[in-house]
Amino acid sequence: MKILLIFPGLHHSLAKKKRRHKEFQLIGTTLPTLAALTPPDIEVEILNEYNHPVNYETDADIIGITVMTSHASRAYEIADEFKKRGKFVVLGGIHPTVLPEEASKHATTVVIGEAEGIWEELLKDFQNGRVKKFYKAERFPLPHEIPIPKRGALDPKSRGKRLFSPKIEIMQVSRGCPYNCDFCCVTKFFGNTYRFRPVDSIIKEIKSLGKIDYLFFQDDNIVGSKAQAKEFFKKLIPLKLKWAGGTTLGTLQDDELLDLMNKSGCITMFVGIESLTIPFAKNRTYLEDRLEYYYKTIEKLHNFKIMAYASFIFGFDTDDTKVFEKTVRFAQDACCEGAAFHILTPYPGTKLYEKLDKEGRIFVRDWQYYDGEHAVFHPKLMSAKELEEGFEWAIREFYSVKSIAKRIWGSRTRPLFAIPWNLFIYFDRKFNHQ
Numbered sequence: 441m442k443i444l445l446i447f448p449g450l451h452h453s454l455a456k457k458k459r460r461h462k463e464f465q466l467i468g469t470t471l472p473t474l475a476a477l478t479p480p481d482i483e484v485e486i487l488n489e490y491n492h493p494v495n496y497e498t499d500a501d502i503i504g505i506t507v508m509t510s511h512a513s514r515a516y517e518i519a520d521e522f523k524k525r526g527k528f529v530v531l532g533g534i535h536p537t538v539l540p541e542e543a544s545k546h547a548t549t550v551v552i553g554e555a556e557g558i559w560e561e562l563l564k565d566f567q568n569g570r571v572k573k574f575y576k577a578e579r580f581p582l583p584h585e586i587p588i589p590k591r592g593a594l595d596p597k598s599r600g601k602r603l604f605s606p607k608i609e610i611m612q613v614s615r616g617c618p619y620n621c622d623f624c625c626v627t628k629f630f631g632n633t634y635r636f637r638p639v640d641s642i643i644k645e646i647k648s649l650g651k652i653d654y655l656f657f658q659d660d661n662i663v664g665s666k667a668q669a670k671e672f673f674k675k676l677i678p679l680k681l682k683w684a685g686g687t688t689l690g691t692l693q694d695d696e697l698l699d700l701m702n703k704s705g706c707i708t709m710f711v712g713i714e715s716l717t718i719p720f721a722k723n724r725t726y727l728e729d730r731l732e733y734y735y736k737t738i739e740k741l742h743n744f745k746i747m748a749y750a751s752f753i754f755g756f757d758t759d760d761t762k763v764f765e766k767t768v769r770f771a772q773d774a775c776c777e778g779a780a781f782h783i784l785t786p787y788p789g790t791k792l793y794e795k796l797d798k799e800g801r802i803f804v805r806d807w808q809y810y811d812g813e814h815a816v817f818h819p820k821l822m823s824a825k826e827l828e829e830g831f832e833w834a835i836r837e838f839y840s841v842k843s844i845a846k847r848i849w850g851s852r853t854r855p856l857f858a859i860p861w862n863l864f865i866y867f868d869r870k871f872n873h874q
């Protein structure tokens with residue numbers, strides 16, 4: 441028996457517009473985790489469509505496709521092609537979990553929720569010829585039930601050709617988030633508590649990766665559990681790695697933690713600032729105090745030799761057209777080595793989606809545009825066009841040569857890492873996005 445697991449690429453209409461560098465389109469741990477959950481007597485192959493076209497004539501018995509909202513249009517196209525050929529198609533991931541009925545129109549069966557436990561049940565049912573239309577996880581898997589991903593299942597052709605090839609691996613050490621932000625479905629999908637995998641299992645996984653240049657932790661918050669994170673960072677020190685991860689600004693107030701991050705090889709921390717215009721959810725502090733807090737936190741990161749990669753979202757109801765300049769100037773003045781700008785996106789399953797849908801403000805329903813780079817709803821204080829133009833301006837301005845020089849000279853934290861990465865985005869924007 442054979443299973444083909446697919447990480448879908450972009451829908452053809454956007455693929456032409458957004459020619460992302462393939463070597464950076466890593467597939468994360470979802471499909472390698474499914475491969476690890478599969479009994480060893482079943483052959484599993486993972487295909488990354490960004491790097492290798494789908495072979496619809498495959499002899500695989502089961503086709504499994506992971507679906508994020510922005511990839512749903514393409515995932516459904518692939519699923520439909522396989523179904524036409526009589527294949528057994530399974531769809532899973534965040535999008536089918538929040539919209540299982542929609543996904544089931546393109547699949548033989550839909551996995552709802554995290555796969556641990558139900559994937560094994562589905563495979564048994566397949567072998568016994570009595571598969572259900574939906575497989576729903578009744579609980580969140582316990583941390584020790586999350587297996588070490590089987591990365592060896594990734595088809596070598598799916599790794600892409602690289603001009604220069606630092607060996608980068610992605611890991612996930614925890615799941616869940618208690619914050620339940622209006623625009624995010626992580627809490628809905630992964631639950632409202634942090635589930636940190638056993639530290640020994642994480643270390644074992646890292647050792648199994650062999651020699652790597654960089655490790656990216658895909659966790660939304662690698663410090664969700666401070667005690668476990670500290671224990672983990674201590675055990676990471678002897679491995680002499682370079683790593684990047686994400687956390688909240690609040691956790692970065694702890695100097696002991698920052699010191700351990702630095703000593704364990706953290707070179708970049710992704711921090712979600714998100715908005716400079718909406719009040720803090722809990723204690724509606726004044727903007728000036730917040731800006732001061734943000735500056736100080738980024739300075740702290742720099743003091744511990746960690747680069748700051750801040751995330752911002754445009755399009756909240758408190759944002760008018762001044763938000764773009766205000767945000768970019770802040771990120772420049774704080775000398776952030778990197779910034780990710782996004783357009784607010786009402787992903788299905790979120791409170792934001794419900795609100796905007798009720799207000800009749802969503803005007804695009806094609807999921808391929810739900811990628812954080814397109815306005816799919818009418819913002820309150822500007823037009824959708826102004827939102828898209830302001831977003832594009834922010835990226836080009838932040839990654840302009842003058843801005844790169846100013847920020848990196850200002851921080852001087854790790855220029856040998858920051859300069860190539862910034863120039864990469866500068867050239868990507870210049871040549872790959874018309």
Ligand code: SF4
Nearest residue numbers: 617619620621624660
């Ligand atoms: S945006 Fe970040 S903090 Fe908010 S719910 Fe999602 S993962 Fe949690």
